[in-house]
Amino acid sequence: MEGPSENLNALTEAVIGAAIEVHRHLGPGFLEAVYEEALVREFHRARIPCERQVMVPVWYKGDMVGEARLDLLVDKKLILELKAVESMAAVHHAQMISYLRATTLTLGLLINFNVSNLLQGVRRIANKHPS
Numbered sequence: 854m855e856g857p858s859e860n861l862n863a864l865t866e867a868v869i870g871a872a873i874e875v876h877r878h879l880g881p882g883f884l885e886a887v888y889e890e891a892l893v894r895e896f897h898r899a900r901i902p903c904e905r906q907v908m909v910p911v912w913y914k915g916d917m918v919g920e921a922r923l924d925l926l927v928d929k930k931l932i933l934e935l936k937a938v939e940s941m942a943a944v945h946h947a948q949m950i951s952y953l954r955a956t957t958l959t960l961g962l963l964i965n966f967n968v969s970n971l972l973q974g975v976r977r978i979a980n981k982h983p984s
Contacts, residue, residue: 885936896927907923908921936965
C-alpha cells in the first residue's frame, strides 16, 4: 500500500497547525463543540475547505443499516474526530478506523484538545484497506 500523497500530507500539516493555533488560544478544558467551532473559523481564515457534522452511510452486506456522523471532513480528503477527554481510549482509534472504512478515505486525525501540549493529543490514523 502506498502512503498518503504529498498533497494529503501537506493538508494534514496545515490542519495540525490550525489545531495548535486553536489550542494556543483556548487551552484545555472546553467541550468538543467549542473546539470544533474555533477550528472551523481557523480553517476559514486559512482557506482550508471543511464540512461539519457530515453524515455518511454505513453498509452491511449491501444494505444501508445506518449513518455515521463525522465531526469534520477537510477538503473531502481528511477526517477529523475531535475529543476533549482525559485520555484517548482504544475505542476512539476503532471509531476512526470505522469512519475511514465507511468513507473509503485513507487518513484521519484524532485530536484531543484536553492536553497541555496539543501534539500529545494528535493521532494520525491510516486506513490500511481502502476500497
